[in-house]
Amino acid sequence: MKIAGVIAEYNPFHNGHRYQIEQIKKELSDAPLIVAMSGNFLQRGEPACFDKWTRAGEALQNGADLVVEVPVAACMQPADRFAFGGVNALSSLGVTDLFFGAEHAEYDFKKYAELVADVHGDFKKYDQSYAASFQQAIAQKIGHSVDQPNDLLALSYAKQSLLMKDELELHPVQRIQAGYHDTTFGDNSKIASATAIRTSVASGARSQIDRVVPEATANDLKKSPFVSWNDFWPDLHYLLLSQSVNSLGKIYGMAEGIEYRLKDCAQKMPYDATFDEWIKLVKNKRFTYTRLSRLACSCLLGIKSDEIEAYNDNPYVRVLGFNERGRDVLHLAKKRDEIDIFAKVGQDDRKKRLELDYRAGKIYQLKNGCEQDLKRAPLRFY
Amino acid sequence: MKIAGVIAEYNPFHNGHRYQIEQIKKELSDAPLIVAMSGNFLQRGEPACFDKWTRAGEALQNGADLVVEVPVAACMQPADRFAFGGVNALSSLGVTDLFFGAEHAEYDFKKYAELVADVHGDFKKYDQSYAASFQQAIAQKIGHSVDQPNDLLALSYAKQSLLMKDELELHPVQRIQAGYHDTTFGDNSKIASATAIRTSVASGARSQIDRVVPEATANDLKKSPFVSWNDFWPDLHYLLLSQSVNSLGKIYGMAEGIEYRLKDCAQKMPYDATFDEWIKLVKNKRFTYTRLSRLACSCLLGIKSDEIEAYNDNPYVRVLGFNERGRDVLHLAKKRDEIDIFAKVGQDDRKKRLELDYRAGKIYQLKNGCEQDLKRAPLRFY
Incomplete structure (x- = not known):
């Protein structure tokens, strides 16, 4: 069949x-x-x-x-x-x-x-x-x-x-x-x-x-x-501000110390910034927009490698x-x-x-x- | 002086x-x-x-x-x-x-x-x-x-x-x-x-x-x-949903396994619930409203005992x-x-x-x- x-x-x-x-x-x-x-x-x-x-x-x-x-x-x-x-x-x-x-x-x-x-x-x-x-x-x-x-x-x-x-x-x-x-x-x-x-x-x-x-x-x-990222960005923004880089470093997919950059850029964003503005600030030659978006999802959901x-x-x-x-x-x-x-x-x-x-x-x-x-x-x- | x-x-x-x-x-x-x-x-x-x-x-x-x-x-x-x-x-x-x-x-x-x-x-x-x-x-x-x-x-x-x-x-x-x-x-x-x-x-x-x-x-x-708790409750609600009880257990002031109750009650709240409704659900004989509010602040700010x-x-x-x-x-x-x-x-x-x-x-x-x-x-x- x-x-x-x-x-x-x-x-x-x-x-x-x-x-x-x-x-x-x-x-x-x-x-x-x-x-x-x-x-x-x-x-x-x-x-x-x-x-x-x-x-x-x-x-x-x-x-x-x-x-x-x-x-x-x-x-x-x-x-x-x-x-x-x-x-x-x-x-x-x-x-x-x-x-x-x-x-x-x-x-x-x-x-x-x-x-x-x-x-x-x-x-x-x-x-x-x-x-x-x-x-x-x-x-x-x-x-x-x-x-x-x-x-x-x-x-x-x-x-x-x-x-x-x-x-x-x-x-x-x-x-x-x-x-x-x-x-x-x-x-x-x-x-x-x-x-x-x-x-x-x-x-x-x-x-x-x-x-x-x-x-x-x-x-x-x-x-x-x-629903779009705009709805979840306030939660992610808050999360990046409240969690230590040490905690963020434990999220699945985090590599090469990018957690420092994620947090640093979140601290620099005005309170009414958008997800897109943040990710464009984070983006560099090593990390594509899509890879960073997926990483952002893992942060939002608090996903650990063992899961x-x-x-x-x-x-x-x-x-x-x-x-x-x-x-x-x-x-x-x-x-x-x-x-x-x-x-x-x-x-x-x-x-x-x-x-x-x-x-x-x-x-x-x-x-x-x-x-x-x-x-x-x-x-x-x- | x-x-x-x-x-x-x-x-x-x-x-x-x-x-x-x-x-x-x-x-x-x-x-x-x-x-x-x-x-x-x-x-x-x-x-x-x-x-x-x-x-x-x-x-x-x-x-x-x-x-x-x-x-x-x-x-x-x-x-x-x-x-x-x-x-x-x-x-x-x-x-x-x-x-x-x-x-x-x-x-x-x-x-x-x-x-x-x-x-x-x-x-x-x-x-x-x-x-x-x-x-x-x-x-x-x-x-x-x-x-x-x-x-x-x-x-x-x-x-x-x-x-x-x-x-x-x-x-x-x-x-x-x-x-x-x-x-x-x-x-x-x-x-x-x-x-x-x-x-x-x-x-x-x-x-x-x-x-x-x-x-x-x-x-x-x-x-x-x-500003009031109503402004921060969406962030706290999201945090309680996204963090493991293990992570919550490391917050300053957490005791007697109350982190399970904090999270469990957060999961039960409708998406448009208020801070007050949540804390009244959590409250019991051992934990006063004020003690829980202070604990909620520590969660919101991610405060650890060593800090x-x-x-x-x-x-x-x-x-x-x-x-x-x-x-x-x-x-x-x-x-x-x-x-x-x-x-x-x-x-x-x-x-x-x-x-x-x-x-x-x-x-x-x-x-x-x-x-x-x-x-x-x-x-x-x-």
Whole structure:
């Protein structure tokens, strides 16, 4: 039996995501579709615009059959480790075919993955970021550069797939019309990047959004709180002022004494500064904006290395929602018993295995007011 | 040479404080008056309504000759230790006569202090607070209870005075008209408690305030941000959600596992709860509202025991402002060289000896927007 899988953020779910699901359904018409989705904090280092339940609902209303949450511990790790979280979850749940967007769908990602399986960047080139050094190293192996965001993530998925017991069949889906970082809408296009949509909401210019998102998202935009770093910056600013550099140094991902710079720049910011102003002050040749944003998320959530290791040693997924087809997939997955699947967060879970997810949910809840974990049952679409 | 001293909060400075200063000037007409004032966080466990500069300015415009700040490390300690911070500062600066408000000015505080010098409460009576147990113990020694807030603080000052090299002469000043905890104004009275004034500002009913405060305070009420726990509660709420009980357990004053209860109650609060709702949920027989508020301040400021010990071992004061008479007192005090006096916070101080005060200032600044320490010179009223 074929089962399709996608690793997604859906921040928020838009017509480009819907197009991708349509392509999957065309290619594997009978296969159920499992989505492994980031929860309330995303791998790019930002809070999700809508909480995980809202975004899972959007996906289920647009063709997904089962949506599981990739734990926050996976999302706060660099791309390769995030890919492990997503690919391992999907594979353990029975996925046979992995679909992913790519700027260059013609690339042979499987071959590339074999070529760069052992390639790492050079941490010691102090005049550039690790990401830049890593890209140089893979360009050497492959013969040309791979530097577009979706292509790079696709390569990480392909590398992880090689490590799975049952290797996944890879299906790059050509990204159309909107670039990943585009901040504006094309004329008359029905597809825009999630970045463009968020920018548009933030600026209050919502009039054109309905044409680039499905109905479910359009409804959520009318009724759900739309969250951004601006909402969490006062908390992070306060945290950076109140914690010692020693405490900050213990946060997962902190390196090279960057905690001194994070705190120092926070002390220099006026009380009404923004997250963006702070991070631009912190940024230097070694630390990219994205790496710093992710580090900022780890600070905000107080993530320690041992919490990341505990997840890596013993990964799990959380069920956010399903329809009848998804429920069947879930039953099969439980029989396979390759990964721990949580359908609810009990009192014991929230204090032990799911403590970090529960904490992240409570912190997210400060901004949108909705309990994220305790007593929340998966969404059912049937 | 006689020098008068007062330990004060001035939260804010009102006609009752002015009355007290007038009594001092009547009694010791030629003596300069030094005020040892709490900074931006007060011993009762709350942020000051106006920052320390604003409140020092009010005192200087109403008869104080020199205002020094009692470091935040002293203010976050229980009454006896706070009294050490204030009395030691004044004594070291040359004060000979200590004035303080009391509900019972007729009490012989010096004699009482001698009687209870070695009295402590019983920490092991688990069905009551330490404060209650302490009051019972002193009532036994003295022969009647001493349980009014100003009387109790006065007793702490008197105990500290006994320990000074040059014992201070004690001058209780009868508190008139308004009780410490009064939340409303008396009819036509020109004196109201600071609590009543703050309650009135918080509720937006400012019309009657001008009659109970001097002009300086009335002006500040028009132009300065008025800060309360409501402003800081979102930060504290976030902190309690994001920090582990292990981290919270290292905060100064944490005892008996109360950190579990602090965190647990924070998790139960809705996102739009208030500080008061949270603390009422935490409160039990062992932990009074005031003790919990002070602990909450220590959490907010991230105070560790070693920071308190460093201050206790090596106290200091910060100069907030003076007039010509105050300047002369300061010159004499520098010659006496009994305590370190900081007139400015330099780059080195903010990272070492004054790190906690600087941190507290930065956190306070988040709410009123005014830099509190770096590059701030003492106010000069001449």
